[in-house]
Amino acid sequence: MKRFFxxxxxxxxxxxxxxxxxxxxxxxxxxxxxxxxxAYFAEGCFWHAEIVFQSLLGVRDAVSGFSGGxxxxxxYEEVCTGSTGHAETVKVLYDPSKISFKTLVxxxxxxxxxxxxxxxxxxxxxxxxxIIFYRNAEEKKIIDDEIAMLNANHxxxxxxxxxxxxxxxxxxxxxYHQEYIKNNPNQGYVRNVSIPDYIEFRKTFKGPFKPGL
Numbered sequence: 196m197k198r199f200f201x202x203x204x205x206x207x208x209x210x211x212x213x214x215x216x217x218x219x220x221x222x223x224x225x226x227x228x229x230x231x232x233x234a235y236f237a238e239g240c241f242w243h244a245e246i247v248f249q250s251l252l253g254v255r256d257a258v259s260g261f262s263g264g265x266x267x268x269x270x271y272e273e274v275c276t277g278s279t280g281h282a283e284t285v286k287v288l289y290d291p292s293k294i295s296f297k298t299l300v301x302x303x304x305x306x307x308x309x310x311x312x313x314x315x316x317x318x319x320x321x322x323x324x325x326i327i328f329y330r331n332a333e334e335k336k337i338i339d340d341e342i343a344m345l346n347a348n349h350x351x352x353x354x355x356x357x358x359x360x361x362x363x364x365x366x367x368x369x370x371y372h373q374e375y376i377k378n379n380p381n382q383g384y385v386r387n388v389s390i391p392d393y394i395e396f397r398k399t400f401k402g403p404f405k406p407g408l
Contacts, residue, residue: 217390218408219377220249222256228290231255234299235262235328235362237282238307239315242375243389244285247306247396252403253294258286259375260367263326263358268366277320284326286365294403296334300341303327305400307392310353316388328362335359 238244241259248257261269264280274281287299307315313324329335338359346355367373376385376393397404 217394219380219390220246220405220408221374221377222249223254225255227255227288228292230291231288232291232296234287234289234296234334235284235365236287236299236303237263237284237324237326237328238303238309239283239318239323239325240384240389241283241285241368241372242385243392244283244306245374246376246389246393247302248285248287248299250393250397250404250408251289251294251299251302252405253292254287254289254299256288258288258367259372260284260286260365261322262328262363262365263324263360267364271369271372274322275320277322280321281366282322282324282326283368284328284365286367297337297341298403300327300338302396302400304341304345304350304355304357306396308351309355309357310351312356325357326360327357328360330362335361 236244236248245257245259248254260283261274261279261281262284263282264274266273266279266281269279269281273279274283289299307325309325311325313319313321315323315325327338329338342355342357342359345351376389379385380390
């Protein structure tokens, strides 16, 4: 469905109604801190995931891309076929002295529905499945403990189907996908899906959020 929206709007959409009034978080232009780390999350559309994580204090950037599959350096069009094994993923660059990996995991589960298998809303296909990638045993335990707690507390109406996988490779998406919502605030999918989902996340998650957002 996102691909349909993207193709349709690229041809037919005429900007109307002015710019969105919702402040859209973007990457921090300052250089990374010496202890910057990376975390990798897939939760459906990477446009949405990008602004979710970039809204958090301590996150410098969230890069849209692909992970979880076997095809090397895939294009967006290839991933859309579902044949690459990759899921739309964001690479979150963060300062662990300001925000913990655990908080990133909590934000992840607060920002979408992790009970939907191989889809997120009207976006259907394995490329939209949810995954958290871990780089060491400590990260895996944090993820497993969070899933167990959410399931035990019946936080969601169904069982969490998010995959927990060791990190292997990440391939950045094409340049036009980066900061997509900021650059295309009136695109149909952005206006009707991405921004409303982000607003809902801001209502339900406690942060910490960057000032001014």
